[in-house]
Amino acid sequence: GVRNKTLDWDELAVLEAGGVRVESHGIGHWPLTALEPGAAAREIALSKLRLEERLGREVEAFAFVKGSRADFRPEHASLVQQAGYKLAFTSISGSNGAESDRFRLRRYNIEPYPARTFELVLQGACDLIAVKDTVLGTYARRALNAALGTATR
Template sequence: MIVLNYHELVEASPSNAWCLTHETFDAHLALCGDRLVSPQTFLEHCPDPKASRTGAVLLTFDDGFLSDYTHVYARYVTTGRIPGFMSFIPVDFVGAPGRMNWEMIEEISRDGVAIGSHGMAHVDLTTVSDVELGRELTVSKSMLEDRLGRQVALFAFPYGRFSRRVWDAALRAGYTHLFTIQLGYHRGFEPFLYSRLCLTNNMDAEYMRQHLFDPDAMRGFAWRISSRLGIYRQLMRLRYR
């Protein structure tokens, strides 16, 4: 399985590198074809190591932008063009200009979109105190659960940054699936950790095609050698201790 990560989608003139046009997003979907899977399918099959070789693709969106609702949900989910996606919400941003409000989040969560937490204020969790880390993880989770009336077990690290202290705190808070953009591929080095390709508007269609059809090659020489030697997990645990 391959997990793609998007942020805001706009009609034209992206305001930053992580903002993509509708046209670019359409081109990506055309490359994915019928490989797209729903969040429910992903969560059911991701514990299986064989699932990482299926070529299935999951869409995820960070930061709770309004385009999650007005474009991706309204144009693609409600029409059956995609089987759903994950949306990670920084709770302090809900209802801000350009962001979804609670009513929108509640609506999409009832119709094929899996809602996860992105913390409260979208801060680098590796830099905050233990008290602030706990607040970012637990308060965001409880607020989302209170509004949605269901468990929220998905968490995406803001900026993709994490450490062992951060992931241990997230697991203690009750999250079961943790997402980053640091490792570039579906399965991380721990069973609860999932990597995503963060799409920017300087990644052309050829880059996307190569990542979709030969993702291992896109990870580079060091990953291939450390995986072959069986030391990838140990090296990554040292890096993110």
């Protein structure tokens, strides 16, 4: 598989000191759909509590692990809100507006694109890429990663 090193507390402190705001992404890096409801609630709440204890400030945002439509359900967004987060991010490509659900925010991956390519992404020129975020697209991507030996948990 792919080596997936997580950051330690000292590395998180360096990021925070450098102006990068560290927020929550769960504890065990499991898609919430892989967990029983009680375990999902604990994953969401304990991650927030642990980060707040170590960082000494409120943790406001949650990013769904993997974050496609197959990796979280509406009840998970509710659990995030109940745990006291102010917003949550999916990995579904797209922009957000005033009407966007703040517990299901879309985002764009930042890649080493030339500036013009990134401008096009932000303008929606690459929105067909969002097919990967559908349930079928997610399962196809996972099957390909498993076949290539590049799957992560």
